[in-house]
Amino acid sequence: MVETMTVVEINCETNQVTERPYTSQELAQYEIDKQALEERESIERQELAAKAAAKASAEAKLAALGLTPEEIAALR
Amino acid sequence: MATFKLIQAYNLTGSANTIVFDTIPQTYTDLCLYVTTYSTRGVASVESWQIRPNNSISGTEQTRIFSYPLSSPAFNSDGGPNELYSSWSGANASNFYNNVWIYIPNYTSTSVTKCLMVDNGTDNNSSEWMVSHSSMRTNSTSAITSLTLSGVSYNFQAGSSAYLYGISNA
Numbered sequence: 001m002v003e004t005m006t007v008v009e010i011n012c013e014t015n016q017v018t019e020r021p022y023t024s025q026e027l028a029q030y031e032i033d034k035q036a037l038e039e040r041e042s043i044e045r046q047e048l049a050a051k052a053a054a055k056a057s058a059e060a061k062l063a064a065l066g067l068t069p070e071e072i073a074a075l076r
Numbered sequence: 077m078a079t080f081k082l083i084q085a086y087n088l089t090g091s092a093n094t095i096v097f098d099t100i101p102q103t104y105t106d107l108c109l110y111v112t113t114y115s116t117r118g119v120a121s122v123e124s125w126q127i128r129p130n131n132s133i134s135g136t137e138q139t140r141i142f143s144y145p146l147s148s149p150a151f152n153s154d155g156g157p158n159e160l161y162s163s164w165s166g167a168n169a170s171n172f173y174n175n176v177w178i179y180i181p182n183y184t185s186t187s188v189t190k191c192l193m194v195d196n197g198t199d200n201n202s203s204e205w206m207v208s209h210s211s212m213r214t215n216s217t218s219a220i221t222s223l224t225l226s227g228v229s230y231n232f233q234a235g236s237s238a239y240l241y242g243i244s245n246a
Contacts, residue, residue: 004091005094006090006091006092006094007092007093007095008088008095008096010084010095010096010097011099012084012099012100012240013099013101014099017086019092022093022094026094030226030228033126033228034229037228037229038229
């Protein structure tokens, strides 16, 4: 289901609340912002996954050298 | 003695993507905004919304520290203004509240750029959560007369609320 894009405007002086649909310009900007966000989220997730993989690999190598889990934890 | 006065309160009874506090009185020293956003998205995603002083994010800068279940605490220094606040909506989180408070000192000044300080925490469950702290700097010296809150990847749902306070030094 596609949700309606609504703007709620609250006038702090008069307390008047107005609800209106997005203008075409606002809708276009929303799509631009959304796409940019999704692209950045994807990059951040890839970076986090790469860091987690590198950490796991390093810990495995340390364990292979004979370090105990407590000693590996102390290095963090 | 400082005073803390409610300027406006708004509770959403339906869905909306954007909430605008307009014509903000210029009679206080600082502003404080408490926002609780409610989401029913229910997919694994960082759900983000923007705050736009005077409906502009042109030239803003942001630094944030955040942590959520899939990451160690992470640091993000971002020259881009696209994502200002976010909360983690895990795959198991179909209903959750995201709580944010924002402090904006010296908002009436017409000679300095403005900074916004933000603390964010997701009210969810033990396995799905997100916390962050961020600071934002605008590149405009205009007094802040409006604050626009806008969902980037989702709509604010019924049950969301926003409270704008004015703080006076005397």
